[in-house]
Structure formats: structure tokens, C-alpha cells
Amino acid sequence: MSSLAAGALFLPGFPGLGGNLVTPEQLLVPAADVALKKRLADAALNAAKSAGASYADVRIGRSLNQGIFTREKQVQNIQSTESYGAGVRVLANGTWGFAATNTVSEEGLAKAAQLAVQIAKANSKVQKEQVKLAPVKGHGEVSWKTPIQQNAFEVPIAQKVDLLLGANAKALENGASFINSALFQVNEQKYFASTDGSYIDQDIHRIWPTFSVTAIDRASGKFRSRQALSAPMGMGYEYMMPKAADKVAGPAGSDLVGYKNSYDILEDATAATKQVKQKLTAKSVTPGKYDLVLDPHHLGLTIHESVGHPTELDRVLGYEANYAGTSFATLEWKAKKQPYGSKLVNIVADKQQANSLGAVGYDDEGVKTKKWDLIKDGMLIDYQKIRDQAAMVGQNESDGCCYAQSWSDVQFQRMPNVSLQPGKAKLSVDDMVKGVDKGIYIAGHGSFSIDQQRYNSQFGGQVFYEIDKGKITGMLEDVAYQTNTLEFWNSCAAICDESDYRFSGFFNDGKGQPSQSSAVSHGSSTTRFNGVNVINTARKIG
Known part of the structure; x- marks a missing residue:
């Protein structure tokens, strides 16, 4: 973890990779069966109602993360993490209560629900106004998925590392003094159930490639940097496969390129290096x-x-x-x-x-x-x-x-x-x-x-x-x-x-x-x- 943190110091907007360390292969283990998650959720909802809740919802969540970090010609760190558990939120006596557990069993979720109700009732003693919930009609059993073309976790790590090191090489070839690059990938597997009658299963993907290029004028000690012009996106690995149709030219004379629904990290690293060198002498x-x-x-x-x-x-x-x-x-x-x-x-x-x-x-x-x-x-x-x-x-x-x-x-x-x-x-x-x-x-x-x-x-x-x-x-x-x-x-x-x-x-x-x-x-x-x-x-x- 300390080596990961050290690498992150050089990267813009570093998002924490929470959870337990796992192998990359474990990121591809299928999510729990929907029928099982429904049974677990019902155990929490029934326990909450029995304990005196007027409303309850439960979220069973599995969060998968992978970060790959490189600097110049070397890999600094590769980290894969998984977090799995459930949170139960209730209304009792017009007051919110919440409890969470990583014991994902019917007994574990029931205990969390009971604790949430206890917390709500304790909070109600100092609550000045009761919570008023806007009505929501139950959706029944439904699902939603990010419409990805390729799960980033299915792409071999060697291929992703080669892409980042390739971007670093482009920067170094064009005169960069330093470059750090990274690729963040997230998959949130979320199951929501409530006493309103909703059972919602969602599979959400996000990806973010980024880098920071620096050029130094050794004579003066002056240096300038430029970060990637990528945007983190709600997409799969297809974002890393550049398409000409997704490129938008900047104004004439600027040497800038914008990106829509795919990103060319090699092109951006090359352009960034040219621009930081120009920044050294810009007025x-x-x-x-x-x-x-x-x-x-x-x-x-x-x-x-x-x-x-x-x-x-x-x-x-x-x-x-x-x-x-x-x-x-x-x-x-x-x-x-x-x-x-x-x-x-x-x-x-x-x-x-x-x-x-x-x-x-x-x-x-x-x-x-x-x-x-x-x-x-x-x-x-x-x-x-x-x-x-x-x-x-x-x-x-x-x-x-x-x-x-x-x-x-x-x-x-x-x-x-x-x-x-x-x-x-x-x-x-x-x-x-x-x-x-x-x-x-x-x-x-x-x-x-x-x-x-x-x-x-x-x-x-x-x-x-x-x-x-x-x-x-x-x-x-x-x-x-x-x-x-x-x-x-x-x-x-x-x-x-x-x-x-x-x-x-x-x-x-x-x-x-x-x-x-x-x-x-x-x-x-x-x-x-x-x-x-x-x-x-x-x-x-x-």
C-alpha cells in the first residue's frame, strides 16, 4: 500500500482503491446469484419491520477496483481490490437509522437491520421534525447494466501495461523529462431492495486513463507539466480503442485534440510533450x-x-x-x-x-x-x-x-x-x-x-x-x-x-x-x- 501511495503522489486526482487486495482473476468471479441476494435482502427487510421500522431499504454491494501505475519505463504498482457487504437504512419513529455489515448472510443482514432500527429510535429522541419521504412506486424485480462492449478486467494486464508504457515512450521520444501514467477501472455490482417493493440489480462500469508529463529546462531549472486531456467515462475498455470519428480538433494553430467516446493516449502523450516544451518558452x-x-x-x-x-x-x-x-x-x-x-x-x-x-x-x-x-x-x-x-x-x-x-x-x-x-x-x-x-x-x-x-x-x-x-x-x-x-x-x-x-x-x-x-x-x-x-x-x- 505504501508503494501505491508513493506512486499516487505524482498523479492528478488519485482515487483511493478501497477494499481487500485480491488477484486480478478474482475480479472476474461472477456476482452472487440474484435469487440469493433477494433472500438476503428480504431477511433484512423483514427484520427491520419486525423491529418497528416503517420503511427500510438494503443495499448489497460488491465493488471491484484495479489501478495500474507506471513511470517512464517501469511499472510502479498494480493493485486489484474487492469490497463486499451490505448496508441497511431504516425509518423508525420518523427518524433515520443505518447499519452495515460484511457478514453477508441472512443472519448477518437481519442483525444489521435490527441495529439500524435501534439507532433510529435512539436518534428520534433528539429529532425535531419527522422525515417525510417522497412517494416511490415499487419497481418489482428489474436490472440495469452499463452498456459496455468490453469489460476492462477481462483485458490482460500485460496489454494494459504495454499501452501505458507505450504512452510513456511517446513522451520520452519527444523530449519529456518525466511521465507518470495510470489506468483506473471500477465495477460496482449493486443490489437494492426496499419495503416499497423494489428489487433492483445493477452492474456499473467506469474507466479513467490519465498521465502527467513534465519537461525541464536544465539550464534555468524551470519546468512545466501538462496532464492528460482524457475524461473518465462510464464505459468499458472500448474507451481505450481510439476512433477517428471521436476526435475533435482544437482551434487552428493550437495543436490540440479533444476526445469524445474513445481516447488516444499515445496521441495525447505526444501532444502533451510538445506543449510542455512550448510552455517553457511561452510568454x-x-x-x-x-x-x-x-x-x-x-x-x-x-x-x-x-x-x-x-x-x-x-x-x-x-x-x-x-x-x-x-x-x-x-x-x-x-x-x-x-x-x-x-x-x-x-x-x-x-x-x-x-x-x-x-x-x-x-x-x-x-x-x-x-x-x-x-x-x-x-x-x-x-x-x-x-x-x-x-x-x-x-x-x-x-x-x-x-x-x-x-x-x-x-x-x-x-x-x-x-x-x-x-x-x-x-x-x-x-x-x-x-x-x-x-x-x-x-x-x-x-x-x-x-x-x-x-x-x-x-x-x-x-x-x-x-x-x-x-x-x-x-x-x-x-x-x-x-x-x-x-x-x-x-x-x-x-x-x-x-x-x-x-x-x-x-x-x-x-x-x-x-x-x-x-x-x-x-x-x-x-x-x-x-x-x-x-x-x-x-x-x-x-
């Missing part, structure tokens, strides 16, 4: 107001922080505060009907979006997932909410965005895929750049900061290109933009059409206390924002 940006042209891989982080988190209802109501704050977009603010963004801004939440990280058929409290509007024509019209939140805003339906990171964690409201809709008029990236007199094109997400109400913020990126009189004229460095959420989204002036639409995403979005992580995607097309304040991150104040 430092002059602070001031610029029109920003933001590619989808970059814009995903800004959407995540300035729209995704502020529209989580628990943050809005103040129930979530310790982990990354609350939200400026309160019910009182929404009632004033102030524009969140320009009329071009249409942002949807969608738990069914194909190939996304958040795509599932049903959430972790048995609600069938859906797509709904958060911002329409620039106006905030709804939030993200689950069964015990809907009544708080006068609604009677969950949005189906409840999730727990494992069987041993209680489920709660988590961000669905939150995406900016593409422009309706035909508009290419080159056409957009032609309309910019003084601007900067930004690709990839970098460091950022945002305040505790998701309002004032600063975002960096991976690579930056100066736009002068409608043309890319060269690379810039030391770029970050400062803005506030409303100012930024109201400056949205143009959005490329659907042909440019791509995903960005995160394997490990954190929230809660104790903290949990989840995976979420953000789709968008390249978008222009006018008159945004850009600072020089290398300049000292005073």
Missing part, C-alpha cells in the same frame, strides 16, 4: 480583461464548482456546510428571479446520459433516474433533491440523485451529471475564435479556488493560447481568471454546436461528513465568455 500573460474561449475539458470544472455544487439542495438549505460550504443560490435568492446566466445558458442534470460517470438506471434509494432542468434560458428553476428533501421545497418527487460510495456508507444527495447544453446554431471552434479580438483559449482543468458559498472563484488550466484579432498567435503562461458565479455565467456570449459536445469529469468528487466520494461527468461544447478578468499567477503583489 507570460498580461493581466486584464479578455474574452475567454473555454474547451469542454476545462469548462467541466467550472460547471462543477459554480453550478453543480450550488444547486445541491442540502447546501442550499444549510444541511451541508463543513465540506466545501453552502450555496449563495438560496430559496430566497431564487425567489427574486435574478438571472443566473445569459439567455444562452441552459444547464441540465441527467443521470441517464450515455457513457457518463453518473449514468445508472436507479439511484441508491430505488428511484428511477431522469433528466431535468436546473437553469433554463439563464434562470435557475430547480435544484438537485432526493426523497427526504422534496417536501422541503414543496415538491413530491425525488430527482433520483441519491448515492453512497459503498455498501458501508449511508446514501445521501449527490451531484448527478450536470451539463451545459450545446448551442442551437451551427458554430465551430474556429468560427468562435474568429469572432474574438482579444482573448485566450484555455484547455484542461488546473488549480482552482472558490469561496464557501460557491460564488467568488479563480480557475487555472493546463494550456493557454493567445487570440489576437481572430487568430491563435501563440502560447501563454501564468494564466488564471477571477470572477464570481453570476458575473461569469452572465458573460456567456456563444456556445459551439452539438458536434463539439464532449465530457469532462471526476472520479472522486468529495462531500459529506464522514466524507464520501462519487463519480460525475459534465458535458459541454466549447463556450465563449466575454470580458473576464485574467490575472498573472507568477507576479508577486507588492
Whole structure:
């Protein structure tokens, strides 16, 4: 584990590989029989009702993970893990209780259910208001699977290692000083049952290839890095098989390529190396107001922080505060009907979006997932909410965005895929750049900061290109933009059409206390924002 952690220090956004160490072959052992899981679930549900629960649900979960880590010409670590157990959530005396067990037997689950009821009854002594659940009709026995073409765990490790080392070789051949690469693969086998009459079996897959390339100028000691422009995806190993149709060219003069539903890690590693070498001699940006042209891989982080988190209802109501704050977009603010963004801004939440990280058929409290509007024509019209939140805003339906990171964690409201809709008029990236007199094109997400109400913020990126009189004229460095959420989204002036639409995403979005992580995607097309304040991150104040 220590060698794995050491390797992870060099990798961006390292997601923990929880569970027990297993051999790669054990990742291919079939899941438990559905009939067996139903018997186990019924044992928990019956025990909960007998102990006094008015409602109960049980999640039997098996989480499989594999991480492969390389550096230059060597493999640093290969790790396969498995976690298996069950969590039982109940309502008793109008109060939640939860307990989990890794003793996956009828007796084990019954004991967990009884403990959950005891906890709920103890909690009820200090509960001020009883929980009100939005109604959900039982679905009976149903199933859902990520529509993968190839299970990543079935691909020989040697083949995956060769691909990563091949990317490293491309970087070294083109002058990289260092490169680290990794491939993360996840399979969640989830079984949900509730006293509402649902028995839901789901098989969910995710994959994330990534790397970090560094070039050093030995004479000056200066160095620059660039991370992969891949997006983690809700797909199988087919994501690693590049198709020409899935490539999207960046603006003329930028030497950038974007990726849709397949990824060319060899091509990206080669391009990244050329770009970090250019970054070593790129001119430092002059602070001031610029029109920003933001590619989808970059814009995903800004959407995540300035729209995704502020529209989580628990943050809005103040129930979530310790982990990354609350939200400026309160019910009182929404009632004033102030524009969140320009009329071009249409942002949807969608738990069914194909190939996304958040795509599932049903959430972790048995609600069938859906797509709904958060911002329409620039106006905030709804939030993200689950069964015990809907009544708080006068609604009677969950949005189906409840999730727990494992069987041993209680489920709660988590961000669905939150995406900016593409422009309706035909508009290419080159056409957009032609309309910019003084601007900067930004690709990839970098460091950022945002305040505790998701309002004032600063975002960096991976690579930056100066736009002068409608043309890319060269690379810039030391770029970050400062803005506030409303100012930024109201400056949205143009959005490329659907042909440019791509995903960005995160394997490990954190929230809660104790903290949990989840995976979420953000789709968008390249978008222009006018008159945004850009600072020089290398300049000292005073």
C-alpha cells in the first residue's frame, strides 16, 4: 500500500482503491446469484419491520477496483481490490437509522437491520421534525447494466501495461523529462431492495486513463507539466480503442485534440510533450480583461464548482456546510428571479446520459433516474433533491440523485451529471475564435479556488493560447481568471454546436461528513465568455 501511495503522489486526482487486495482473476468471479441476494435482502427487510421500522431499504454491494501505475519505463504498482457487504437504512419513529455489515448472510443482514432500527429510535429522541419521504412506486424485480462492449478486467494486464508504457515512450521520444501514467477501472455490482417493493440489480462500469508529463529546462531549472486531456467515462475498455470519428480538433494553430467516446493516449502523450516544451518558452500573460474561449475539458470544472455544487439542495438549505460550504443560490435568492446566466445558458442534470460517470438506471434509494432542468434560458428553476428533501421545497418527487460510495456508507444527495447544453446554431471552434479580438483559449482543468458559498472563484488550466484579432498567435503562461458565479455565467456570449459536445469529469468528487466520494461527468461544447478578468499567477503583489 505504501508503494501505491508513493506512486499516487505524482498523479492528478488519485482515487483511493478501497477494499481487500485480491488477484486480478478474482475480479472476474461472477456476482452472487440474484435469487440469493433477494433472500438476503428480504431477511433484512423483514427484520427491520419486525423491529418497528416503517420503511427500510438494503443495499448489497460488491465493488471491484484495479489501478495500474507506471513511470517512464517501469511499472510502479498494480493493485486489484474487492469490497463486499451490505448496508441497511431504516425509518423508525420518523427518524433515520443505518447499519452495515460484511457478514453477508441472512443472519448477518437481519442483525444489521435490527441495529439500524435501534439507532433510529435512539436518534428520534433528539429529532425535531419527522422525515417525510417522497412517494416511490415499487419497481418489482428489474436490472440495469452499463452498456459496455468490453469489460476492462477481462483485458490482460500485460496489454494494459504495454499501452501505458507505450504512452510513456511517446513522451520520452519527444523530449519529456518525466511521465507518470495510470489506468483506473471500477465495477460496482449493486443490489437494492426496499419495503416499497423494489428489487433492483445493477452492474456499473467506469474507466479513467490519465498521465502527467513534465519537461525541464536544465539550464534555468524551470519546468512545466501538462496532464492528460482524457475524461473518465462510464464505459468499458472500448474507451481505450481510439476512433477517428471521436476526435475533435482544437482551434487552428493550437495543436490540440479533444476526445469524445474513445481516447488516444499515445496521441495525447505526444501532444502533451510538445506543449510542455512550448510552455517553457511561452510568454507570460498580461493581466486584464479578455474574452475567454473555454474547451469542454476545462469548462467541466467550472460547471462543477459554480453550478453543480450550488444547486445541491442540502447546501442550499444549510444541511451541508463543513465540506466545501453552502450555496449563495438560496430559496430566497431564487425567489427574486435574478438571472443566473445569459439567455444562452441552459444547464441540465441527467443521470441517464450515455457513457457518463453518473449514468445508472436507479439511484441508491430505488428511484428511477431522469433528466431535468436546473437553469433554463439563464434562470435557475430547480435544484438537485432526493426523497427526504422534496417536501422541503414543496415538491413530491425525488430527482433520483441519491448515492453512497459503498455498501458501508449511508446514501445521501449527490451531484448527478450536470451539463451545459450545446448551442442551437451551427458554430465551430474556429468560427468562435474568429469572432474574438482579444482573448485566450484555455484547455484542461488546473488549480482552482472558490469561496464557501460557491460564488467568488479563480480557475487555472493546463494550456493557454493567445487570440489576437481572430487568430491563435501563440502560447501563454501564468494564466488564471477571477470572477464570481453570476458575473461569469452572465458573460456567456456563444456556445459551439452539438458536434463539439464532449465530457469532462471526476472520479472522486468529495462531500459529506464522514466524507464520501462519487463519480460525475459534465458535458459541454466549447463556450465563449466575454470580458473576464485574467490575472498573472507568477507576479508577486507588492
